[in-house]
Amino acid sequence: MSEAIALEIATDLPRSKRLKAVTTGTHDTLDKSIMAGEPFKDRERYSLFLKVQHLFHRDINSLYDNAQLDALLPDLKGRRRFSLIGDDLSDLEVTAPEAVDLPAFANSEAVDLPTALGWLYVAEGSNMGAAFLLKAAQKIGLSEEFGARHLAGAPEGRGLHWRTFTQALDDIDLSEDEEGKVVAGAEAAFKRVHALVKQMFG
Secondary structure (H helix, E strand, C coil): CCHHHHHHHCCCCCHHHHHHHHHHHHHHHHHHHHHHCCCCCCHHHHHHHHHHHHHHHHHHHHHHHCHHHHHHCCCCHHHCCHHHHHHHHHHCCCCCCCCCCCCHHHHCCCCCHHHHHHHHHHHHHHHHHHHHHHHHHHCCCCECCCECHHHCCCCCCHHHHHHHHHHHHHHCCCCHHHHHHHHHHHHHHHHHHHHHHHHHHC
16 A cells, blocks of 8 residues: 555544554564564574664654653653663673664754654554563563563553553644654654664664
8 A cells, every 4th residue: 555545545543543554564564574583582683673672762762851742742751761771781781782873853952843753653652562572572581670671561551551642642733744744754763673673683
């Protein structure tokens, strides 16, 4: 399905569901790429996955301190996982990778709000799918307390945590042009992770 057709089909959907419809192809490609790398085969492979996570969350880390975003999205700072990934790397005695090719907003207070929303949508959505990943990590001796801290669910449950985010996302008033930037931001985030997966797993 082309992006144009998906956008037309998704016109009447809430923003979060529209994003899911439009980015399904990119998301599926990423999922297949990750699993092809066998990230849960052993701890060595998992360490590569952790490095991907570290670099992506380094990309977006500054967004969690943005006052404008914080006013729009519930418990934004509490959703940050960058430090947890750092703890996971330390648990496994793996050196954090050096960040390169950071997005423009990574080290700047000037954030294009719609674009940032697209990136955060991808980050929050990945936490929903982390329940499956956590079970896979447990098979190689990792847990929410060791090595897989960043895959843990929120205290209130993954479903409610996701729904409070998407409800807030859906309620933000944006222009048609800004809607396009949200989609572009989400697509860019998925493609960024895909590039990192290729970099780490070859």
